[in-house]
Amino acid sequence: MSAPSPIAIVGGGPAGALAAAQLAKEGRRVLLFDEKLAWEKPCGGGVTHKALQRYPFLAEAGNESSRIEQNSIEQNPPDYNLPALNLVDHCELISPAGKRARFRLQHPVAIFSRLALNGLLLERARRASADIHKERITRIERADNQNEDDWHLTTPDGDYRASYVILAAGARNPFRQQFLSPISASDLMVTAGYFIPGRSSLMQIQFLKGITGYIWVFPRADHVSAGIAGKMGETSTAELRRVLEKWLEENGFRLDEARFYSHILPSFRAQTFETLEVSGEGWSMIGDSAGLVDPITGEGLYYALRSAELCAHALLVERPEQYRAQLKDEILPELKLAASLSQRFYRGQIFGDSILERMVALTAQSASIRDLMSDLFAGNQGYQDLRARLYRILPSALAEGLMNLGHTFGWRSATS
Ligand SMILES: Cc1cc2nc3c(=O)[nH]c(=O)nc-3n(C[C@H](O)[C@H](O)[C@H](O)COP(=O)(O)OP(=O)(O)OC[C@H]3O[C@@H](n4cnc5c(N)ncnc54)[C@H](O)[C@@H]3O)c2cc1C
Incomplete structure (x- = not known):
C-alpha cells in the first residue's frame, strides 16, 4: 500500500512554520510552501511574555550565540552576530493631546526582526523533517473523487498532491474566497511604517485623535520598527503615512536611511467573529489567514502560533474538527470581546x-x-x-x- 499523501501548508510565516514543525516532529509528512521563505514581513515584531512562556524556544533565541544557523532556507540571511530579539522593559504611552506616561514593564516585551523570527521557525520545521519549498502556490484544486489524495496544488515549478491543506498565507491570503467569502474592508486595518536604523530601549505608543489605531515605535536589535495603523476606509494609507512621518520628525527620528513598508492587518468586527469559519472537509485556516488578530492592539503573532498548535494537534489526534471547537473555546471569546470594545476604546x-x-x-x-x-x-x-x-x-x-x-x-x- 502506498504511503498517504502529505499535509500541504501554504505559507511559511509563524503560523505555517509552527504547524509544519509540530506535525513533522510527530512523523507526519509535511510539504510547506512559501514564496519568499524567511523575510522581513511588515510588522512591529512585538511578542508578549505570555507567548514567550508558551513557546520558550523563542525566548532562547535571545541567548544563543549561533541564533539561526546558516542554512539554505533564508532569502536574505540575517546578520548572525545580532540577536534575533530585543527585550524591552520600558514603555511610554502618549495621549492624543500629547500627555505622556512612562513606566517599567514587569515582564519585558521581546521585539523580533521578522526575518529572524520567520527564519528561526522555518529552521525548526526543517529540522523536524518538513519538506520546505520556496515556491508560490498559484492554484489549489480538489479532485472530484474525494479520497485521500484529493488536493492538487500548483506552483510555477510543479504540481503536488496532498491529503489535507492548511492555509497559512497571511492577511492577503489569495485562496480565502475559494473556501470562504473574502475578508470585507470593514474587517481590515491599513498600516504604514518604516524600518529605521538605530537603537533604543523604549517602546512608544502614540494614540491619535480621529484615527481608530495608533503609532508604535518598537526597538529591535539594530533598528526600530515604527508604524501606524488605522481602520480601512476611515483613513487612507497616504494620510496615515503623512501623520506618521510628521510624528517621527517631531520626535527625533530621521528617515534618510529608513525603509518604508505597508501591509494590511485583519481587524474583525464582533459580528464577523460570531460567524467565523476556519475549517471544512480536508482544510483549515490558521493565523492571519483566518483573521485571528486582536482588533484593539493588532497583536497577531501569539494567535498565529497558538492556532497553528491547535490545528496541528487536532490533525495529530485524527480529529480535525477539534481545531474549530478549541478555537471557539479558547481564543474567539477574547477576540470577540476585544472587537466589541474597540470602537469605545478608541472613540469613547x-x-x-x-x-x-x-x-x-x-x-x-x-x-x-x-x-x-x-x-x-x-x-x-x-x-x-x-x-x-x-x-x-x-x-x-x-x-x-x-x-x-x-x-x-x-x-x-x-x-x-
Ligand atoms: C504593520 C504590522 C505590524 C504588526 N505588528 C505586530 C506586533 O508587533 N505583534 C504582533 O503580535 N503582531 C503584529 N502584527 C500582526 C502579525 O504580523 C501577524 O499576525 C503575523 O505575521 C501572522 O502570521 P501568519 O503566519 O498567519 O501570516 P504571515 O506572517 O503573513 O505569513 C504568511 C506567509 O505566507 C506566504 N504566502 C502568501 N501567499 C502565498 C502563496 N500563494 N504561496 C506561497 N506562500 C505564500 C507569505 O510569503 C508569508 O511568508 C502586525 C501586522 C502588521 C501588518
Whole structure:
C-alpha cells in the first residue's frame, strides 16, 4: 500500500512554520510552501511574555550565540552576530493631546526582526523533517473523487498532491474566497511604517485623535520598527503615512536611511467573529489567514502560533474538527470581546474627556494602573476580567491621582 499523501501548508510565516514543525516532529509528512521563505514581513515584531512562556524556544533565541544557523532556507540571511530579539522593559504611552506616561514593564516585551523570527521557525520545521519549498502556490484544486489524495496544488515549478491543506498565507491570503467569502474592508486595518536604523530601549505608543489605531515605535536589535495603523476606509494609507512621518520628525527620528513598508492587518468586527469559519472537509485556516488578530492592539503573532498548535494537534489526534471547537473555546471569546470594545476604546468619552486621554493620565498618576498596563502588555491580563479588575482598582487609582495632584500643588495630608 502506498504511503498517504502529505499535509500541504501554504505559507511559511509563524503560523505555517509552527504547524509544519509540530506535525513533522510527530512523523507526519509535511510539504510547506512559501514564496519568499524567511523575510522581513511588515510588522512591529512585538511578542508578549505570555507567548514567550508558551513557546520558550523563542525566548532562547535571545541567548544563543549561533541564533539561526546558516542554512539554505533564508532569502536574505540575517546578520548572525545580532540577536534575533530585543527585550524591552520600558514603555511610554502618549495621549492624543500629547500627555505622556512612562513606566517599567514587569515582564519585558521581546521585539523580533521578522526575518529572524520567520527564519528561526522555518529552521525548526526543517529540522523536524518538513519538506520546505520556496515556491508560490498559484492554484489549489480538489479532485472530484474525494479520497485521500484529493488536493492538487500548483506552483510555477510543479504540481503536488496532498491529503489535507492548511492555509497559512497571511492577511492577503489569495485562496480565502475559494473556501470562504473574502475578508470585507470593514474587517481590515491599513498600516504604514518604516524600518529605521538605530537603537533604543523604549517602546512608544502614540494614540491619535480621529484615527481608530495608533503609532508604535518598537526597538529591535539594530533598528526600530515604527508604524501606524488605522481602520480601512476611515483613513487612507497616504494620510496615515503623512501623520506618521510628521510624528517621527517631531520626535527625533530621521528617515534618510529608513525603509518604508505597508501591509494590511485583519481587524474583525464582533459580528464577523460570531460567524467565523476556519475549517471544512480536508482544510483549515490558521493565523492571519483566518483573521485571528486582536482588533484593539493588532497583536497577531501569539494567535498565529497558538492556532497553528491547535490545528496541528487536532490533525495529530485524527480529529480535525477539534481545531474549530478549541478555537471557539479558547481564543474567539477574547477576540470577540476585544472587537466589541474597540470602537469605545478608541472613540469613547468618559468624565468629559476621551477614554484615551483619561487612560494615559491615570497611567501617569497611579501605580496600580501602571501594573495593569504592564500586565496587558505582557498578555497576562485578558479583556474578559479587565472590567472587574478596573472596578477593583479604580477607587485607589483615583485617590492616587488626587494625592499626586495634591503633591503638585504642595498640599499636605491631615496627618503630615
Ligand atoms: C504593520 C504590522 C505590524 C504588526 N505588528 C505586530 C506586533 O508587533 N505583534 C504582533 O503580535 N503582531 C503584529 N502584527 C500582526 C502579525 O504580523 C501577524 O499576525 C503575523 O505575521 C501572522 O502570521 P501568519 O503566519 O498567519 O501570516 P504571515 O506572517 O503573513 O505569513 C504568511 C506567509 O505566507 C506566504 N504566502 C502568501 N501567499 C502565498 C502563496 N500563494 N504561496 C506561497 N506562500 C505564500 C507569505 O510569503 C508569508 O511568508 C502586525 C501586522 C502588521 C501588518
